[in-house]
Amino acid sequence: MSVQATRPILEIDCLSVRYGSVPAVRELSLTVAAGEVVAIVGPNGAGKTTVLSAVMRMVAWSAGDVRLDGESLRKRSSDEVARRGIALVPEGRQIFADLTVHENLRLGMVARRSRTGAAEALDAVFEQFPIVKTFLDRPAGLLSGGQQQQLAIARAIVAEPDVLLLDEPSLGLAPTVIDTVFAALAAIRESGRTIVLVEQRAQRAIAFADRTYVLADGVVRDRLVAADATDAERLRAAYFGADTRAVAGAGTPTGGTPKVGTPADDPVRR
C-alpha cells in the first residue's frame, strides 16, 4: 500500500516504562502515519506488549510521551484513550467466555465516539466476520481459537477506531486460520484504518506491514520494510544482533523461548 498521508497519527516519543526496578521499554521512539500498517516484532520480553499497554495507558510511563493526532495522552485514562479512537486487541484475545458473542460485541460498542451509526458498524463487522454473525447468541467460550480471535478483532472494530493495536493475533492459531486473520487485517487496512501489529511471527508481519520496528530489550534494534521479509540474514541479524552465526549455532534464540503454540514455520524462529 502506498501511504498517501504522512501525517503522524501516533507518536511514541522517548517513552520509558519500568516494572518496579525492571526497565521494560527504554527511551523508545516510533511514529505511525495515518493509514499506515506498522509492525513491531522482536523476541520474548522485548517490550512489545508493554509498548501497546503504555499507549492504552494501562501501564504507567516513567518518562516520555505518546501523542495521538498531536495531542498527548499523558493525562488520559485508558477509557479516554479508547474513546479518542485507539482500540487494542489484547494478547490472548481476552474475550468474555461466559458472555455471548453479541454481548462481547456490545462491550466493544462502549468505546464508540459517535452516538449514531452503531447498527451500520455492526453490519460492517458481520460482513467482515461472517462467523461472528453465525454464532451471535453462542457463549464466546464455545468458539474455536480462530473464531475467538475474529471476535476479538470484531469487538475492537465495532468501536470504529482510527488506530487498531493488535498483540500477537496469530498466536496459537493453525496456518489456515492465520490466513483468515491476515485477510481480515487486509480488509481493515483497505478501510483506511491505521494498524499497529505486534507479532512474534516476524516474517509474515514484516511482509504485511508498510514498515516494521524490531524491538529487543526495550529499544528499537532495527527498522525494516516489507521487502526485507525475504532477507533471512537481515531478519536474523535484526532479531538476534549482528552475530548471526552464534544464533545459528544456538538451540534457543536469545531473548527467551518461543511461546507454546507459536507455529515454527517462521525462518526467524527456527
Ligand SMILES: Nc1ncnc2c1ncn2[C@@H]1O[C@H](COP(=O)(O)OP(=O)(O)OP(=O)(O)O)[C@@H](O)[C@H]1O
Ligand atoms: N507485569 C509485569 N511485571 C514485571 N515485569 C514485567 C511485567 N510485564 C512484563 N514484564 C517484563 O517486561 C519486559 C517486557 O515484557 P513484554 O511483555 O512487554 O515483552 P513482549 O515483547 O511482549 O514479550 P512476549 O513476546 O513474550 O509477549 C520483560 O522483561 C518482562 O519480563
Ligand SMILES: [Mg+2]
Ligand atoms: Mg507480549
